[in-house]
Amino acid sequence: MKRARKKILFISNGHGEDSIAVKVIERLYEMTTTAVDIHAWPMVGDGRAYRELGIPLIGSLNLLPSCGFATLSLKLMLRDLKAGWIATHYRQVKAARSLRGKYDLVAAVGDIVVIAAAVLARSPFFFIGCAKSSYYSFRHGYTGLEKYLLRKYCSLTFPRDRLTVAELNQARVKNRYVGNPMMDDLEGRGNGFGLPRERTVIGFLPGSRTDAAENALHMLEAAAAVDQTRFHTPLLFLFAAANDLDISLISRRVADRSGPDGWEIDEFAGKNPAHGIVLKLTHPPGGEAWFVKGHFADVLRRSSVVVGTAGTANEQAVGLGKPLITFPTKGVMGKRYVKMKMQFFGPAAIEVSAGPQCIARAVVDLLADKERQKRMAAAGCERMGQPGASKAIAGEILLKRS
Numbered sequence: 001m002k003r004a005r006k007k008i009l010f011i012s013n014g015h016g017e018d019s020i021a022v023k024v025i026e027r028l029y030e031m032t033t034t035a036v037d038i039h040a041w042p043m044v045g046d047g048r049a050y051r052e053l054g055i056p057l058i059g060s061l062n063l064l065p066s067c068g069f070a071t072l073s074l075k076l077m078l079r080d081l082k083a084g085w086i087a088t089h090y091r092q093v094k095a096a097r098s099l100r101g102k103y104d105l106v107a108a109v110g111d112i113v114v115i116a117a118a119v120l121a122r123s124p125f126f127f128i129g130c131a132k133s134s135y136y137s138f139r140h141g142y143t144g145l146e147k148y149l150l151r152k153y154c155s156l157t158f159p160r161d162r163l164t165v166a167e168l169n170q171a172r173v174k175n176r177y178v179g180n181p182m183m184d185d186l187e188g189r190g191n192g193f194g195l196p197r198e199r200t201v202i203g204f205l206p207g208s209r210t211d212a213a214e215n216a217l218h219m220l221e222a223a224a225a226v227d228q229t230r231f232h233t234p235l236l237f238l239f240a241a242a243n244d245l246d247i248s249l250i251s252r253r254v255a256d257r258s259g260p261d262g263w264e265i266d267e268f269a270g271k272n273p274a275h276g277i278v279l280k281l282t283h284p285p286g287g288e289a290w291f292v293k294g295h296f297a298d299v300l301r302r303s304s305v306v307v308g309t310a311g312t313a314n315e316q317a318v319g320l321g322k323p324l325i326t327f328p329t330k331g332v333m334g335k336r337y338v339k340m341k342m343q344f345f346g347p348a349a350i351e352v353s354a355g356p357q358c359i360a361r362a363v364v365d366l367l368a369d370k371e372r373q374k375r376m377a378a379a380g381c382e383r384m385g386q387p388g389a390s391k392a393i394a395g396e397i398l399l400k401r402s
Helices: 015-031 048-053 074-083 085-097 112-121 144-153 162-170 212-224 247-255 296-302 312-319 335-348 356-368 370-384 389-399
Strands: 006-012 036-042 105-109 125-129 154-159 201-205 236-241 264-268 277-282 288-293 305-308 324-326 349-351
Touching: 006 015, 006 112, 015 036, 015 048, 015 105, 015 125, 015 312, 015 389, 074 085, 085 112, 105 112, 105 389, 112 125, 112 144, 125 389, 144 154, 154 162, 154 389, 201 212, 201 296, 201 312, 212 236, 212 247, 212 288, 212 356, 236 296, 247 264, 247 277, 247 288, 296 312, 305 312, 305 356, 312 324, 312 335, 312 370, 324 335, 324 356, 335 349, 335 370, 349 370, 356 370
Parallel strands: 006 036, 006 105, 105 125, 125 154, 201 236, 201 305, 236 288, 305 324, 324 349
Antiparallel strands: 264 277, 277 288
């Protein structure tokens, strides 16, 4: 008798959460292509990561301006309310209830939003706790409601770090630590970008949200303000650009001088750029800035220090032991967001104001302090944990009986 395919639904609520879910799905496909039928519900955003993998999407989407961060800012909440916050969440509640009995297992990735959706779906569910950690304060860590719902309804929770395991154990939440899926697939391709080993590289992570281009231009201003006379050879500023970052916009702003002052275009690459370098800029007093696509992990591994305004990418940087400098942006990752993330990063990151001179000074000071770099690296590795979780979670999903 032919065994029925297991129907699995992944629910996630954000770009980073979608990416984590996709890592697990890829491992499932590596283990079996015949035993599972996978759908996805990206509750925040358009689910691009799922679409690129060809995963069918279901459910009601949340395309509100805050990108899921409305609770961090009254301004963002008001924008969301004006854009239909109540109607959006009402539709999502109805969509969750309509899922009852349709899936053998739900894999929820994120926070209380996906936990609630999984509970409403009335299906057995696993929870991948990528957004919550005991390193956060109570306000941004696991709440009493989340612990109650996980204890009562969740088959198995996968916490992101060992410190959180103790908290969940105390709350009698069934959990298993298998590593952190955010740290998977960061081996890189061995791309050294044709650079000599002695060249000092500063990584820049402008993020993948709608303000990524403006973040990148602001970072270029900060890079231009770095005092290159402090170093034997000019620093190289290596930007990890998201695939959809408009490089032509960056080049136009540099060329017409309405953007960062002093940078000049050295090379604008075509469709097949060497080493993934799509744009090269030079600065007359010294230094170069390169924008790279498709080699995110290689950018991290080649960098001595990272300056980031990203979400998941910032966390992956500290997890690889890269000292992080971060600052608030004019977008959704403003002061309250950075303050919240610094609770998690602790000594693994440095928060500075958004002024280009402040960022530049922090880069120079950190490069000169090798001992602090070591302390920051150790703290980051401890907080982010080990790789290998995606494969372990996929294995647990296949073993789970309906």
